[in-house]
Amino acid sequence: MTLSTTYDAIVIGGGPGGYVAAIRAAQLGLKTLCVEREYLGGVCLNWGCIPTKALISTAKLADSVRHAGRMGVIAPEVRxxxxxxxxxxxxxxxxxxxGVASLLKSNGVDVVMGEARFVSPTLITATTADGEDTFAARRGIVVSTGASTVRIPGFEHDGEVVLSAREAVELQAAPGHLFILGGGVIGMEIGMLYQKLGSRVTVVELADRLLAGVDPEAVRLIEANFKRRGGEVLTSTKALGCERRGNLAVVTVEQGGTRREIEADRVMVAVGFRPNSAGFGLEELGVHLSPKGHILTDDRMQTNVPGIYAIGDVSGTPYLAHKASKEGEIAAEVIAGRPSRRDWRALPSAFFTDPEVAVSGLTEDEARAQGLDIRVGKFPFSASGRAMALGETEGFVKVIADATTDHLLGVSIVGPDASDLISEATAAIELVGRAEDLALTIHPHPTLPESLMEAAMNAHGQAIHIVNRRQERA
Structure with missing residues (x-):
């Protein structure tokens, strides 16, 4: 092999973690290379986060217009x-x-579209359409190879009837009946999207509830909405196999010892992801992996092998684009010699179901499971003037605080614009704020964020616009 070029930093993977790491490294004066095997932007930009939200926004707009008669907007034939x-x-x-390609270029990052493989901790090959090149890294190599959808025996993807989420966001027509295997975030987001486009949707989940890890009160609201639109939910149910019959699929499921067949136009498998950590030389270098295949790192994103770093989905859950991006910044800064580390107090997440859900810090159940003495405040959007004006009054804001110190431990939001509202809560937790701080912060009226203030006030029994269960004097 002939050495083509030597860089200060090499990033393998051009997704939300990789391209951010490459740009940050270049900003810090490092000569940087990014190697991407498929497409810049990764899953998030190409068929995950962004495409699904574009489709969800369109479907929500159409659905809102259909039901806007009570607000005086009459549009009987929305199509x-x-x-x-x-x-x-x-x-x-x-x-x-x-835009990602332009940002990489403008920051001086070299990009190679090819398949990377480690030769040593400081040397990789990149196989492209034109052949194979080798590249060396003086200071560090960042692995940001993401994760892939899990395949289930008996549900082999054919891209026509049995789909992954990737094919599901490319459909040119709404299926008459969509069967979804997996009641997690992806399954429910896409299922509720196609409901608004006219599909009948069935969701099968092996666990005893949908959306594991989400506040149970929020899950009940989302499930009720899903069923009200004609959706069927089968929890504690095992999908045994799928058979093609012409242009349809027949899925056999088992619930409580009873089997049944469900016929559907399309089947989407959404049972999770697995890290892309195999097949490009990490094993030969002795990089430590978890039992599930995640690359193990410390809080500076370093692996056990000096000079090799890992970020994003490949280095562990939760699988969130913004987590990958932050870890990319950290890895680049560490390689550049800065004292950066993973030290956040709260990592927010947002789910674009109907209604939206967003969480930062601990949920109420998680706090109680840890044996913490907590104070809970809650404010329903049904009492929010802004939510009423929007015609979106489902849901609530829940604030969890330490009963002794009043420090914020977590916030859960289900309702309109939850994905936007959670950032204020995350900032408050990150700044070691108290529920009282949130309650004393003047919020503009009439707005949805007032609900955060009222929930924090309710934690002390002092909310103004609802009846408090517990009254306490200041």
Whole structure:
């Protein structure tokens, strides 16, 4: 092998973690290379976060117009042109992925589209359409190879009837009946999206509830919404196999010892992800992996092998783009010699179901499971003037605080714009704020964030716009 170029830092993977790591390294004066095997932007920009939200936004808009009669907006024949909706989504993706390429270039990052493989802790090969090149890294190599969808025996993807989420966001027509295997975030987001486009949806989940890890009160609200739209939920149910019959699929499921067959136009498998850590030389270098295949790192994103770092999905859950991006910044800064480390107090997450859910810090159940003495405040959107004006009054804000110190431990939100509202809560937790701090912060009226203030006040029995269960004097 002939050495092509030597860099200060090499990043393997151009997703939300990888491209951020490469840009940050270049900003810090490091000569940087990013190697991507498929497409810049990774899963998030190409068929995950961004495409699904573009489709969800379109479907929500159409659904809102259909039900706007009570607000005086009459549009009896709302129709969604699904191919045109897909073109809109594709335009969003093209603009964002093109933006990533432009940012890498403008920051001086070299990009190679190819398959990377380790030769040593400081040397990789990159196989491209033109052959194989080798590259060396003086200071560090960052692995940001993400994760892939889990395949289930008996549900082999054919891209036509049995789909992964990747194919599900490319459909040119809403299925008559969509069967979803997996009641997690991806399954429920896409299921509720296609409900709004007219599909009948069945969700099968092996666990005893949907959306594991989400506040149970929020889950009950989402499930009720899903069923009200004609959806079927089968929890504690095992999917045994799928058989093609013409253009349809027949799925056999078992619940409580009873088997039944469910016929569907499309089947989407959404049972989770596995890390992309195998097959490119980590094993030969002795990089330590978890039993599930995640690359083990310390809080500076370093592996046990000096000079090799790992970030994002490949280094562990939760699988969140913003977690990968932050870890990318940390890895780049460590390689550049800065005292950076993973030290956040709260990592927010947002789920674009109907209604939206967002969580930061501990949920109420998690806090109680840890044996913490907590104070809980809650404010329903049904008491929010802004939510009423929007016609979106489902849901609530829940604040969890330490009963002794009043420090914020977590916030859960289900309802309108939950994904936007959670950032204020995350900042408050990160700054070691108290529920009282949130309660004393003046919020503009009428707005949805007032509900955070009222929930924090309710934790002390002092909310103004609801009846408090517990009254305490200041």
């Amino acid at each position: 969604v042109d699904v191919p045109q909706m897909q073109q809109f989504k594709a335009g969003v993706v093209k603009q964002l992925t093109g």
